[in-house]
Amino acid sequence: MYLGAAVMLLLGVGGAVAAVLLHRATSVAAAPVATLPFLSGWRPEEHALSRFHARYYPVTLLFLAFDVEMLYMYPWAVVVAEVGISAVVEMFVFLGVLMVGVLWAWREGALRWV
Amino acid sequence: MTGALTQVPAGWVPLAAVLLLALAALGATVDGALAARAQGRHWGSGLGLPMAETARLLRQRRRRTVAADRPLWLIGTGGLLVVALLMVVVVPLGRWTLSDLPVGVVWFNAMDVVVWALVWLAGWGPNSAHSLVGGYRFLAQALAYELPLMFAITAPAVAAGSLAVGDVVAAQEGLWFAVWMPVAFLVFCGAVLAFSVRAPFSAPAGADLAGGVLADSSGIDRWLLLAGRWALMAAGSAFAVAVFLGGGHGPLLPAWLWSLVKTGALLAVLVWVRRRLPTVRPDRLLPFGWVVVLPLVLLQLLVVAVVVVVGGS
Amino acid sequence: MGLRRRLTAAAVRRATVLVVEVPGWGRTRCAVEREIRDRGWRPAASPADADVLLVCGRPGARLAAAVDLAWEQLPGPRARAEVLTPSGASAALDRALDGLADDDGQRADAAARPGDPAMGIGADEDPDGDDAGSGHETSDEDSDDGDSDDGDSDDGDSDDGDSDDGDSDDGDSGDGDSGDGDSGDSGDGSDDDGAEDDESGEDESGEDDADDSDDSDEMDMDMPMPAGIPLAGGGEARDGLEMDLLHVPLGPVLPAWPPGLVLHCTVQGDVVQEARAEVLPPGPDAEPDGDLVQGSPADRCDRAARILTVAGWADAAAAAARLRDELLDADGPGSSRPALDRLDRRVRRSWTLRRSLRGVPAAAGNPPAGDVHDQLLRHLDQARHPREGGVPTPVATVPLDRLPDLVAGQELAAVRLLVAAADLSPATLVRSGAGLS
Numbered sequence: 001m002y003l004g005a006a007v008m009l010l011l012g013v014g015g016a017v018a019a020v021l022l023h024r025a026t027s028v029a030a031a032p033v034a035t036l037p038f039l040s041g042w043r044p045e046e047h048a049l050s051r052f053h054a055r056y057y058p059v060t061l062l063f064l065a066f067d068v069e070m071l072y073m074y075p076w077a078v079v080v081a082e083v084g085i086s087a088v089v090e091m092f093v094f095l096g097v098l099m100v101g102v103l104w105a106w107r108e109g110a111l112r113w114v
Numbered sequence: 115m116t117g118a119l120t121q122v123p124a125g126w127v128p129l130a131a132v133l134l135l136a137l138a139a140l141g142a143t144v145d146g147a148l149a150a151r152a153q154g155r156h157w158g159s160g161l162g163l164p165m166a167e168t169a170r171l172l173r174q175r176r177r178r179t180v181a182a183d184r185p186l187w188l189i190g191t192g193g194l195l196v197v198a199l200l201m202v203v204v205v206p207l208g209r210w211t212l213s214d215l216p217v218g219v220v221w222f223n224a225m226d227v228v229v230w231a232l233v234w235l236a237g238w239g240p241n242s243a244h245s246l247v248g249g250y251r252f253l254a255q256a257l258a259y260e261l262p263l264m265f266a267i268t269a270p271a272v273a274a275g276s277l278a279v280g281d282v283v284a285a286q287e288g289l290w291f292a293v294w295m296p297v298a299f300l301v302f303c304g305a306v307l308a309f310s311v312r313a314p315f316s317a318p319a320g321a322d323l324a325g326g327v328l329a330d331s332s333g334i335d336r337w338l339l340l341a342g343r344w345a346l347m348a349a350g351s352a353f354a355v356a357v358f359l360g361g362g363h364g365p366l367l368p369a370w371l372w373s374l375v376k377t378g379a380l381l382a383v384l385v386w387v388r389r390r391l392p393t394v395r396p397d398r399l400l401p402f403g404w405v406v407v408l409p410l411v412l413l414q415l416l417v418v419a420v421v422v423v424v425g426g427s
Numbered sequence: 428m429g430l431r432r433r434l435t436a437a438a439v440r441r442a443t444v445l446v447v448e449v450p451g452w453g454r455t456r457c458a459v460e461r462e463i464r465d466r467g468w469r470p471a472a473s474p475a476d477a478d479v480l481l482v483c484g485r486p487g488a489r490l491a492a493a494v495d496l497a498w499e500q501l502p503g504p505r506a507r508a509e510v511l512t513p514s515g516a517s518a519a520l521d522r523a524l525d526g527l528a529d530d531d532g533q534r535a536d537a538a539a540r541p542g543d544p545a546m547g548i549g550a551d552e553d554p555d556g557d558d559a560g561s562g563h564e565t566s567d568e569d570s571d572d573g574d575s576d577d578g579d580s581d582d583g584d585s586d587d588g589d590s591d592d593g594d595s596d597d598g599d600s601g602d603g604d605s606g607d608g609d610s611g612d613s614g615d616g617s618d619d620d621g622a623e624d625d626e627s628g629e630d631e632s633g634e635d636d637a638d639d640s641d642d643s644d645e646m647d648m649d650m651p652m653p654a655g656i657p658l659a660g661g662g663e664a665r666d667g668l669e670m671d672l673l674h675v676p677l678g679p680v681l682p683a684w685p686p687g688l689v690l691h692c693t694v695q696g697d698v699v700q701e702a703r704a705e706v707l708p709p710g711p712d713a714e715p716d717g718d719l720v721q722g723s724p725a726d727r728c729d730r731a732a733r734i735l736t737v738a739g740w741a742d743a744a745a746a747a748a749r750l751r752d753e754l755l756d757a758d759g760p761g762s763s764r765p766a767l768d769r770l771d772r773r774v775r776r777s778w779t780l781r782r783s784l785r786g787v788p789a790a791a792g793n794p795p796a797g798d799v800h801d802q803l804l805r806h807l808d809q810a811r812h813p814r815e816g817g818v819p820t821p822v823a824t825v826p827l828d829r830l831p832d833l834v835a836g837q838e839l840a841a842v843r844l845l846v847a848a849a850d851l852s853p854a855t856l857v858r859s860g861a862g863l864s
């Protein structure tokens with residue numbers, strides 16, 4: 001069942017490696033050019049890899065709440081037809097509560113991050 | 115597993131890979147033609163663009179930036195194409211599929227989440243301010259599109275009562291899901307543009323960041339990134355055809371051909387859309403995604419669930 | 428060997444060109460862009476993307492230093508050309524094409540390139556001093572002491588060290604921050620990697636440069652400096668977390684950017700905290716070829732094209748650029764009117780464009796008012812309805828020293844849009860030289 005996926009993974013990785021090897025033969029020089037990162041023509045004053053201020057991190061927490069909810073969503077999708085209307089009500093009350101949380105976060109400005 | 119599809123042996127994997135790459139090339143060709151027309155040349159002069167670009171990048175040297183995080187950079191660069199290939203493992207071609215996973219929809223979802231990591235790694239790797247910002251932009255954008263995407267692909271699963279892509283296709287005999295769940299379909303198409311970093315969701319590779327995550331890649335690295343993006347777009351279209359556009363269902367033509375024709379057509383439409391629209395900045399997209407699109411998709415899901423329950427009882 | 432020749436022939440069919448405009452050569456740049464478009468080539472977004480580096484005009488020393496470093500960052504095959512007049516564009520691109528197609532020459536060039544990166548100069552250094560006084564004056568920030576360095580372009584290691592010592596120490600000790608644990612961790616890992624990379628680079632080449640950077644590593648025992656570049660230092664973010672500050676100069680080698688402009692930005696995450704603006708002048712004895720007539724329909728289209736490019740709408744930008752070239756030919760809107768109207772409608776209707784551009788303050792008018800979206804529409808409007816008698820509507824320009832205030836606190840995307848739309852007229856910039864208008 002997962003054999004196809006495994007073979008595809010091998011093929012994909014192998015293909016990418018093969019492309020890199022092919023490139024060694026076709027490019028004007030096999031070794032990469034050593035260079036500074038592009039900075040409009042200037043030398044960087046410091047390394048770019050740093051503690052980046054991802055100002056949208058409140059949204060990641062909100063996202064996490066919904067993402068965990070997806071754990072229930074997939075099994076629910078399979079059984080909703082059998083269980084009937086009660087499953088629909090329960091799930092959407094749950095989603096509704098989460099959505100209220102989103103609206104509250106929106107009103108608090110958590111979705112605005114510039 | 116589900117009986118609706120024939121699972122072909124793993125020996126057919128290379129054919130699936132070739133088909134995906136061919137579709138990706140088709141997308142790039144359509145894009146080249148549209149670009150040529152926009153620049154006032156005959157559209158035919160843009161048809162050779164993918165081949166010319168491939169030749170150019172094969173000849174071009176790679177770059178190694180100072181103190182780059184090379185292992186992570188390589189993973190991010192090569193990974194996009196691999197993920198696109200893994201996506202199509204569960205997408206049926208007519209009646210055939212490589213693996214008819216009982217959780218095919220979840221599998222696709224999982225693969226598309228891997229793109230988060232890969233684009234960010236491609237931005238992190240080169241130790242370059244522009245690409246770093248590009249990588250983080252993608253995460254912000256992903257926060258905006260991922261939830262609508264997840265709920266959008268749940269809707270067909272609810273309607274089919276199964277997470278296997280084969281069952282979802284079988285459930286569309288007679289009526290495509292795109293017809294009666296248009297919101298979910300449109301949102302999914304938008305998400306395909308978003309995870310393949312295409313306009314209007316191209317900010318992570320934006321012109322305002324000197325190419326963003328692409329800013330310091332050249333040679334085969336750049337080719338892998340570009341090809342990966344086109345392949346993701348093609349894989350997303352193929353999946354949309356399976357779960358929304360009836361897969362191989364259609365008159366006259368054989369089922370496998372219908373799958374290909376629909377995928378190519380949807381891909382061409384997406385390419386056209388991407389050229390029609392300017393980039394939306396992630397910070398402007400995020401509130402829209404959460405406050406407008408997410409409730410709409412949830413409503414769509416509610417409608418689908420109610421229809422299924424009422425229709426089933 | 429036939430295969431290689433075929434690959435070369437296919438590879439040079441669609442070359443990409445990184446265009447650098449020196450202040451005062453606007454018309455030349457337009458001619459170059461047109462030539463690129465007509466050939467089916469493509470403007471490059473960065474040196475990594477470029478096959479050809481094309482300089483429009485004669486740069487002064489600092490601008491030339493930036494161009495030289497960008498040239499070293501082209502991966503190759505690469506070709507470089509200088510264009511001084513609009514009529515020279517085609518020949519220059521032909522020459523560049525010949526250079527690219529010369530496979531043996533390109534291989535020799537690739538083999539001759541050093542194993543260590545060219546270090547260029549810092550954005551604040553002045554290589555020869557012939558741009559002296561060229562505008563550190565517009566600073567509204569206590570600029571770091573980079574100006575005083577003697578700026579020999581080869582040994583950048585020592586001066587980097589002392590200008591940033593304090594910051595980087597902070598950065599090191601505060602590594603276990605709370606907000607962004609993930610990236611902090613991998614940051615550490617990658618820095619180690621970086622050091623290894625650097626060493627392997629030294630093994631390959633073993634030149635003097637490498638030794639230099641080694642020495643400086645030992646001198647600053649407490650501060651790791653992979654490849655002779657310090658780590659980023661911390662600064663208080665607006666929500667009380669300590670996050671690193673990066674110095675990101677924008678310009679002058681940057682597509683869709685006003686010629687010669689450098690915006691020295693201090694960036695936290697992707698938000699510009701502080702900025703300082705200056706303009707790098709052309710060479711002292713250079714005779715600029717000239718810009719578009721300021722405020723003319725063609726000029727308006729050019730400005731619209733720049734905004735649309737930065738907004739990520741390549742097709743609309745191409746339409747605006749085509750209109751610009753038609754207007755330059757025709758000397759009057761006449762036959763271009765229908766296309767102008769179409770573009771105007773398309774831009775006006777675009778809901779996504781409005782969403783991205785609204786609220787980004789416009790650096791136009793006195794005092795600056797409105798946003799970039801208004802400004803774009805105004806340009807298109809003025810292009811469609813030029814004044815009677817051919818006298819162009821003047822562009823209300825904003826002095827350069829207003830720019831830092833406008834960009835402070837803005838996100839990088841907004842800064843790019845704001846600057847792309849800024850009416851800092853090139854002519855003003857050239858005349859003043861120092862960038863004080």
